[in-house]
Amino acid sequence: MRDDDKKIEISNLRVTYGEKEALKGISLDVYENEILSIIGPAQSGKTTLLKVINRTIDLVPDAKVQGTAKVDGENVRDVKSVYQLRRKIGMVFPLPVGLPLSIYDNVAFAPRAAGIRNRKDLDAIVEHCLQQAALWDEVKDRLDSLGTRLSGGQQQRLTIARALSHQPEILCLDEFSIAVDPVTTMRIEDVLKELRSQVTIILVTNLVQQARRLADRTAFLLNGELIEIDINEVIFSDSPANQMTYDYVSGTFG
Amino acid sequence: MINRHRLETLSEPVLEWVIRLCGISAIIFVFGIFFFVFREGADFLFRGLDLVEFFTSPEWYPTSVSHKRYGVLALIAGTASVTVLAMVIAVPFGLGAAIFVSEFCGPKLKETFKIIIELLAAIPSVVWGFIGLTIMNEMIIDLFNAPIGLTVLNGGIILALMSVPIIVSIGEDALKAVPDSYREAAEALGASRWQVIYRVLLPAAKNGLLAAVLLGVARAIGETMAVLMATGHAVKIPHSLLDSVRTLTATIAAELGEAPVHSDHYQVLFIIGVLLFSITFAVNLTADLVVKGIRQK
Amino acid sequence: MTGKQETVSLFKPKLGGADTGLQKELATGNESFFTTTPFDRKKRLTEIVAKSVLLLMTLLMVIPLILIVCYLLYKAFPVLSLDFLFTNPTRGMRAGGIWAALLGTMYLVVISLLVSAPIGVLAAIYLSEYAGDNWLTRIINLAVVNLAGVPSIVHALFGVGAFVLFARMGRSILAASLTLAIMTLPVIIAATNEALRAVPMAFREACWNVGATRWQTIRSIVLPNSISGILTGIILQVSRAAGETAPIMFTGAVFYKAISEGDPFAYGLFDQCMALSMHLFTISTQVPGVPEAVPYGTAVVLLGTVLLVNMLAIVLRMYLRSRKKW
Numbered sequence: 001m002r003d004d005d006k007k008i009e010i011s012n013l014r015v016t017y018g019e020k021e022a023l024k025g026i027s028l029d030v031y032e033n034e035i036l037s038i039i040g041p042a043q044s045g046k047t048t049l050l051k052v053i054n055r056t057i058d059l060v061p062d063a064k065v066q067g068t069a070k071v072d073g074e075n076v077r078d079v080k081s082v083y084q085l086r087r088k089i090g091m092v093f094p095l096p097v098g099l100p101l102s103i104y105d106n107v108a109f110a111p112r113a114a115g116i117r118n119r120k121d122l123d124a125i126v127e128h129c130l131q132q133a134a135l136w137d138e139v140k141d142r143l144d145s146l147g148t149r150l151s152g153g154q155q156q157r158l159t160i161a162r163a164l165s166h167q168p169e170i171l172c173l174d175e176f177s178i179a180v181d182p183v184t185t186m187r188i189e190d191v192l193k194e195l196r197s198q199v200t201i202i203l204v205t206n207l208v209q210q211a212r213r214l215a216d217r218t219a220f221l222l223n224g225e226l227i228e229i230d231i232n233e234v235i236f237s238d239s240p241a242n243q244m245t246y247d248y249v250s251g252t253f254g
Numbered sequence: 255m256i257n258r259h260r261l262e263t264l265s266e267p268v269l270e271w272v273i274r275l276c277g278i279s280a281i282i283f284v285f286g287i288f289f290f291v292f293r294e295g296a297d298f299l300f301r302g303l304d305l306v307e308f309f310t311s312p313e314w315y316p317t318s319v320s321h322k323r324y325g326v327l328a329l330i331a332g333t334a335s336v337t338v339l340a341m342v343i344a345v346p347f348g349l350g351a352a353i354f355v356s357e358f359c360g361p362k363l364k365e366t367f368k369i370i371i372e373l374l375a376a377i378p379s380v381v382w383g384f385i386g387l388t389i390m391n392e393m394i395i396d397l398f399n400a401p402i403g404l405t406v407l408n409g410g411i412i413l414a415l416m417s418v419p420i421i422v423s424i425g426e427d428a429l430k431a432v433p434d435s436y437r438e439a440a441e442a443l444g445a446s447r448w449q450v451i452y453r454v455l456l457p458a459a460k461n462g463l464l465a466a467v468l469l470g471v472a473r474a475i476g477e478t479m480a481v482l483m484a485t486g487h488a489v490k491i492p493h494s495l496l497d498s499v500r501t502l503t504a505t506i507a508a509e510l511g512e513a514p515v516h517s518d519h520y521q522v523l524f525i526i527g528v529l530l531f532s533i534t535f536a537v538n539l540t541a542d543l544v545v546k547g548i549r550q551k
Numbered sequence: 552m553t554g555k556q557e558t559v560s561l562f563k564p565k566l567g568g569a570d571t572g573l574q575k576e577l578a579t580g581n582e583s584f585f586t587t588t589p590f591d592r593k594k595r596l597t598e599i600v601a602k603s604v605l606l607l608m609t610l611l612m613v614i615p616l617i618l619i620v621c622y623l624l625y626k627a628f629p630v631l632s633l634d635f636l637f638t639n640p641t642r643g644m645r646a647g648g649i650w651a652a653l654l655g656t657m658y659l660v661v662i663s664l665l666v667s668a669p670i671g672v673l674a675a676i677y678l679s680e681y682a683g684d685n686w687l688t689r690i691i692n693l694a695v696v697n698l699a700g701v702p703s704i705v706h707a708l709f710g711v712g713a714f715v716l717f718a719r720m721g722r723s724i725l726a727a728s729l730t731l732a733i734m735t736l737p738v739i740i741a742a743t744n745e746a747l748r749a750v751p752m753a754f755r756e757a758c759w760n761v762g763a764t765r766w767q768t769i770r771s772i773v774l775p776n777s778i779s780g781i782l783t784g785i786i787l788q789v790s791r792a793a794g795e796t797a798p799i800m801f802t803g804a805v806f807y808k809a810i811s812e813g814d815p816f817a818y819g820l821f822d823q824c825m826a827l828s829m830h831l832f833t834i835s836t837q838v839p840g841v842p843e844a845v846p847y848g849t850a851v852v853l854l855g856t857v858l859l860v861n862m863l864a865i866v867l868r869m870y871l872r873s874r875k876k877w
Contacts, residue, residue, distance in 0.1 A: 056759055061684045087762035097757040100776055109771070110761035159757070166761055266766045270681070276670050277677025278687075280694040280740065283733050287701060290712035347608050354605035369865055370613050376787075376861045377616075377854060378794025379703070380828045384835055384850050385619060418612055446594040448601040469700070476702025478797040479828075483836060503704045503797075510711070510801050527708040531701060538700040542693055 005032040006073075007170060007200045008053060013067035015048050015057065022048040025067065026226040028219055030170075035196055037203040037215035039248070045224040046204040047093075050172045053202075054089045055082050071170070087114060090163030090171040090199075094178045096155035098147030099162075103130075103139050106147040106158055110166040125165055132195070133161035134187045153184035160188065164195075171195065172202045177210065189214060208249055212236050220245045288531060295524030302518065303525065314489045316509065316519040324522050326529070331491040332406075332499035336481055337474040339410030339495070340417055344474075345467055347414070348421030352466070355422065356429040357451055368423075375419035379479040386412040386484025400496050404486035407495040412484050413477055417470035424469055428462020429455060461544050468541035472534045478503040502526050623854065627847035635848055639809055644834050645841050649849055651810045654817060655724075655824030656856075659799060660792045662728035662820075663735060668785050670732075671739030675781075678740070679747035680755075680769055699737035703797040706734045710802035723821040727803025734798050735788045742787060746780020747773060779871030786864035790857045796828040804829040806837065827853045 008030040015023040023045040030036050038046050051057040052069050055076050069076050071085065079085045087110065099106050107126045116122060126143070130136040135157040139150070147158055156176060163171060173192075177185040192201060192214060205211055211218050212232060219229035220242075228235065228245045240246050247253050303324065311325025355367050386408050394403035432455055440450045456463070486498025487508065500508070506523050513520035634648060641647035674695075682688040710730030720726040750773050758768040774781075804826045810817035818824050831853060835846040 054760065056756065059756075059759060083762045083764055085762075086760060091760040093753075093756070093760075095753065097753045099754055099757055099772055101772075109758070110763070113758075113761065113763040113767045113771075162757070162761060263764075266764060269766055273673050273677045273681060276673035277682065277691060279670055279674055280691055280698050280736070283736065284694045284697050284701075286713065287698075287705065287709040287733075290717065291705060291708045294708070294712040294716075347612060350605050350608035351612055354602075354609045358602050358605060367609060367613070370616060372865065373858055373861055374612070374616050376790050376794070376857050378796070378828055378857055380794065380796040380832050381850050381854050384831055384846065385623075387835055388846075389619070389622060415612075415615065422612075446598045448598045449594070451601075472700045476700070476705070478702065478704040479832065483832070503702055506704045506708065507797055507800065510707075515716075524708055524712070527705050531705050534700050534702055534705075535697055538697050539693070542696055 006030070007032045007071070008202075009068075009070040009073075010049075010052075011068050013049070013052060013065070013069060015045070015052060015066075016064045017060070018062045022224055023052075024224040026221070026224075028226060028229050030200060030202060032200055033196060033198075034216040035192065035201040035203055035214055037205055037211035037218045038221055039205060039208055039211050039218060040221035040227075041248075042206070043223070044221040046221055047174055049221075050091065050174055050202065050204060052076070053170075053172065054086045054091055055079075056086070056091075058082070083113075087166040088169050090160075090166070090168035092156075092159050092163050092171070092173045092176050094175040096152060096159045096179055098150055098155040098158050100146065100148050102144045103147050103150070103158065104143040107161050107165045110162060114166060129161040129165045130158075132164050132191060133157045134191050135161055153180045156180045156184065157188065160191070168199060170200045170202065172204070174204045175206055177205070177207065185210075208251070220248060222248075288528070291524055291527045291531060295521045295528060297516075298518050298521035299525055303522065308525075312489075312491055314505075316513070316522060322518065324518075326502065326526060328489050328491050329500060329502045329505050329526070332485070332489075333475060333501040333503070335406050335492050335499060336409040336413055336485060336501060337471060339406060340413035340474045341467070341471060343411065343414035344417040344421055344470055348418045348466070348470065349425055349463060351418070352422045352425030352429060352463075353451060353455075356426045357447065357455070368426075371419045371422050374415070375423070377416075379416065379477060380483070382412050382416055382480040383483030386480060390484065394496075398496060402486060402498060404484060405496045405498055406485065406492050409481045409485035409499070409501075410495075412480050413474045416477060416480060417473050420473055421466045421470040424466035425459075425463050428459040428466060431462060432458045465541040465545045468537055468544065472537040472541070475537070476503065476530065476534050478507050482507050502530055506530075620854070620858075623847055623851050627844055627851040629844040630842075630848035631851065636852070637813060639812055640807065640830075644807060644830075644838050645845070649827065649830060649852060650812055651808055651817075652825040652827045652830035652849070653852070654810065654815065655804065655808075656793055656827040658724050658818050658824055659728050659731055659803075659826060660789055662724065663731035663792050664785065664789060666729060666732035667736045667739055667788060671736050671784070671788070672743050672781060674736075675740045675743030675747060676769060679744050680765065680773065695737050695740050698733075699741070701734075703734065703795060706730055706798045707801050709733075710798055715802055721821065722801070722805075722823050723803050724818060724824050725803070725820050727799040727824075727826075730798045730802045731792045731795060734795065735791045738788045738791055739784045742784025743777075743781045746777035746784070749780065750776050779868060783864045783868050786860055786867070790860040790864070793860070794828055794853065794857050796826075796832055799826055799829060800832075806833045827856070 006029045010029070011027040012025050013023055013027070014021070014025045026045075026049075038049070040046055048057070051060065052065060053071065053076065057063050057065060065077075071088065076085060099109065101109065104126055107129050108122045111122060111125050116125070127136060130139065135154060138154060147155065150158060156179060160176070176188060180188070189210070192203070195201065203211065203214060215232055217229065217231050218235045220227045220235065222244065228240055228242045230240065234240055235245060236249055238246070240249070307323070307325055310327055311323060312328040312331070313323040313325045314328055315321070315323045351367075351371075355364055359367060387404070390408045390411060391403035394400055394405065394408055436454050436458060437450055440454045445453070481501045482504040485500065485504065487500055487504075488498035489500050489505075490497070492499045506526055509519070510523050513523060636648060636653060637650050638648035639650050640652075678688065678691060682691070707730065710726060714720045714726035714729050715722055718726075754772050754776075755768055758772055763771070803823055805823045806825075806829075808823060808825050827849065831846060831849045834841045834849065
């Protein structure tokens with residue numbers, strides 16, 4: 001396909017937690033500026049995959065990683081600064097985490113960690129990110145109140161704003177809609193559609209319809225194995241390459 | 255603004271090393287304690303001390319002019335008698351209170367009791383010793399018509415009061431660690447609260463409670479000021495609760511000030527220190543292993 | 552403030568009412584809904600007996616504390632005054648106050664705190680934030696437990712061997728404070744460790760995910776949210792250090808030393824000093840003919856200080872718990 005604009009290349013990736021094998025040697029590529037959705041039932045290794053990409057897997061005790069994951073052609077295990085790698089990747093996990101800081105500081109946290117001190121720059125980043133996350137209008141008058149006091153849906157958008165605050169090139173979302181009401185989900189989906197021109201998005205979801213609505217391509221993971229990856233037109237057609245994909249997508253199991 | 259961020263990034267590895275160093279400081283200190291205490295007594299330990307006599311003779315005459323004798327049997331007996339009595343009192347009371355606080359109290363009452371127990375644990379040992387020396391002393395003389403109230407009984411009661419808070423707080427932790435589902439399952443079968451405690455909770459929390467008792471024992475063995483002041487100063491093997499005794503710890507506290515530095519007497523006191531260190535180390539280690547035992551199950 | 556909180560306050564009374572009603576129904580259910588058998592009655596009886604016995608045991612522990620405090624206060628009453636705190640002992644410690652001892656204790660506590668607080672807090676940070684689940688961590692934890700279990704008189708021997716003799720500090724405030732610092736280190740480590748672990752893991756992960764370093768995470772999120780627990784640990788260290796006698800007996804505390812009254816800088820780092828705990832021991836066992844009220848007064852001041860400091864820790868803990876941010 002488009003070999004020269006591969007953003008992430010994963011080949012033969014195996015991850016074990018102690019005895020348990022979470023990923024059993026999967027290979028897939030993610031292209032620049034696409035939305036790749038990863039679907040599959042619980043425990044199929046979706047979250048693990050994201051943790052490998054930004055190397056937070058290092059912080060999980062007894063996790064063992066084999067195989068390679070490359071971001072921009074560079075093996076994540078050989079990067080000079082793991083912090084720079086993480087800043088390149090925005091992460092949003094299922095449960096919203098508002099840090100026990102003010103809303104402003106929540107969004108300004110990452111820029112500050114990266115060394116931006118100028119108040120004006122920070123103000124601009126905070127406003128821009130909150131607007132991107134469709135939260136600005138709701139909180140612009142109370143940026144000083146605690147992020148942990150926001151409602152679940154607002155906190156999830158705050159988490160997205162924080163993930164965007166370090167201007168990532170890749171945005172990974174892990175079942176972001178689990179703790180969010182449908183209206184907010186739709187708003188966040190709109191946000192993602194707008195973002196696709198600027199960043200590469202990996203969308204891990206257990207909602208098959210969400211993958212169908214948003215993604216350019218979809219990968220189907222089952223029990224740590226990659227069953228199939230293809231453009232949406234194929235995956236959601238009547239004849240994907242693998243019968244299991246069809247069964248899962250059409251709701252026969254899972 | 256000479257790039258504060260840059261400075262921070264550079265200083266972080268240094269900081270992490272300092273943190274690591276502090277992290278292992280506890281190990282360094284434990285070894286340091288053993289090393290320095292052992293070092294002060296090592297000379298006499300290898301040169302002149304008869305270890306058989308040391309452990310089996312009740313004769314402790316370190317300052318005798320004609321024939322110095324260094325037997326710690328009577329001191330060990332003193333420590334043992336006071337500790338055993340303290341545990342006989344403190345274990346039932348401590349575990350009883352732990353069960354009461356953990357299983358029968360409402361949250362408000364529980365909080366109150368825990369605060370009181372915390373305060374009880376905070377009373378300095380010299381104040382306990384003072385209480386033994388004054389209040390308990392008089393009470394024992396009055397009650398038992400004894401010539402002196404500074405006895406095994408006195409020391410045992412004081413030590414019991416000192417060990418109870420440890421037993422209660424660690425025992426309560428152990429009971430709290432039993433999953434609520436055990437309680438619910440037993441109650442669903444129609445067991446009364448007491449049956450739940452007796453047949454389900456106590457067996458399940460067995461190890462934690464044992465550890466609580468062991469830590470109480472360690473505290474009682476190691477206690478110094480309270481027994482120094484409350485048990486009288488008689489180096490002999492006690493025959494009744496109303497005999498005065500002297501413990502290993504009290505002996506060090508009483509005699510170190512008078513023993514000339516690096517004399518045999520002085521060094522023997524450090525050897526007793528090594529002995530005490532080893533005993534409490536063994537007890538604490540056992541308690542720790544017992545607690546780990548539950549976690550692995 | 553937010554819609555969420557309003558809803559809570561709106562519905563809470565109603566829910567609460569229904570709840571207690573249901574509980575009452577369940578609690579009385581034994582008698583009213585089901586027939587009581589003799590077996591049930593026996594069960595209830597054992598339960599009541601068990602409960603009262605256990606209550607009695609608990610009270611037997613609690614009551615002495617209150618009685619003792621009252622008795623000490625009663626006996627000490629004749630000497631308790633501000634003068635007692637701020638004058639030196641006189642006439643061979645048979646009269647006068649406790650100034651030199653009080654100031655000495657403060658010196659020992661502050662200096663030992665300056666040493667043990669940073670080491671203890673950093674050690675706890677290591678254990679909670681850096682240490683993996685490996686043998687080294689297990690040994691460190693074991694060492695902390697054992698350090699807490701080493702008898703105080705063995706700490707004293709260590710202080711003599713290491714600081715007084717080996718480091719040539721002589722018997723001094725410095726040597727005594729260092730001995731106290733090592734002895735009280737586990738208190739701070741344990742309290743801080745617990746406080747750090749109470750900060751949810753999700754906060755740390757959120758920080759790491761946006762590229763914050765470990766230390767940035769600790770400084771900006773973990774420490775600010777565990778400061779109450781850390782302060783509690785530090786306060787408990789103070790109370791512990793103020794009450795200890797054995798470790799300072801041979802490392803820096805003396806029976807008697809006159810210093811200028813009212814001068815808070817009367818001691819130097821390499822001076823010997825008096826200390827409250829040591830003073831209580833001395834006048835109650837070593838000096839004949841001390842009027843009864845003087846040792847009682849000293850005991851009350853010492854006990855009062857320690858209990859007050861502990862109470863401060865408890866109040867602080869409750870206050871900060873009530874305004875948790877998540």
